[in-house]
Amino acid sequence: MKNLLNRLLKSALYLVLLVLGVLIGKFYDIAYFEISRSIDLVNLLSIVVTIGLAIIITVHFDKRKSDNRIEKDLILRRVDNIYKITNELQRESVSGTIPYTEAASSIKRINTSLNSIYKTVDKCQFSIKNDIKDSLKDAIGELRDILTDTPKMSEEEIKNSELPIEVKDGIIHFNRQRIAQIESKFDVIKDCLFELEIRINQK
DSSP states (O other), X not given: OHHHHHHHHHHHHHHHHHHHHHHHHHHSOBTTBOOOXXXXXXXXXXXXXXXXXXXXXXXXXXXXXXXXXXXXHHHHHHHHHHHHHHHHHHHHHTTTEEEHHHHHHHHHHHHHHXXXXXXHHHHTTOOOOHHHHHHHHHHHHHHHHHHHOOOOOOHHHHHHSOOSEEEETTEEEEOHHXXXXXXXXXXXXXXXXXXXXXXXXXX
C-alpha cells in the first residue's frame, strides 16, 4: 500500500511539472520559437486526462505485476521446501539404511506439498501443464516403490541371493545396486522440480 501511495505521489508530481511547463511556455518567450498566447482549455484538459489515465493504467499494471511476483515467490519457496525434503531423504537413503516410517512419511510429505502447490497455482489464476505433474507423480511413485517395496521371493531364493532391499526391525537396508537406482530416481525428481520452477517463473 505504501509503495502504491509513493507511486501515485510521484506520478502527481510529474503531472504538475508537465502542466507548469505548458503554462510557462504559453506566457514566456523562448528564442526562435513562436508560441500562441492563448490557452485552449479543451486541449489542455484532454492532455491532463490522457496523462492521468496513462498514470493510472501504469500504476494498476505495475501493482498487478508486483502482486504476481509476490505470489510466484511464495509458491517457489514451497518448491524449495520440497527440494529440502527430497535432499534429506536422498542423503539418508543412499547411506544404505533408513527407517521405514521415515521413508514412507517423507514420500507422503512430498506428495502433499506438491498437491498444495497445484491448488495454490490454480487460485492464483495461472496453470501448470499436466505433463510436468504426471512426470513428478510417476517419478515419486517409482521412488516410493524402490525405497519401500520388498521383493517377493521364496526362502530358497533369499538364501542364495543378495536382496536389493530388506527390512529388519523397521529399518530398510539397501544393497549397492538398489542405492544406484535410488540415486537415479532422485535425479529425475530434482530435474522435474527444476522444470516446475521454470514454468512457474514463466507465468
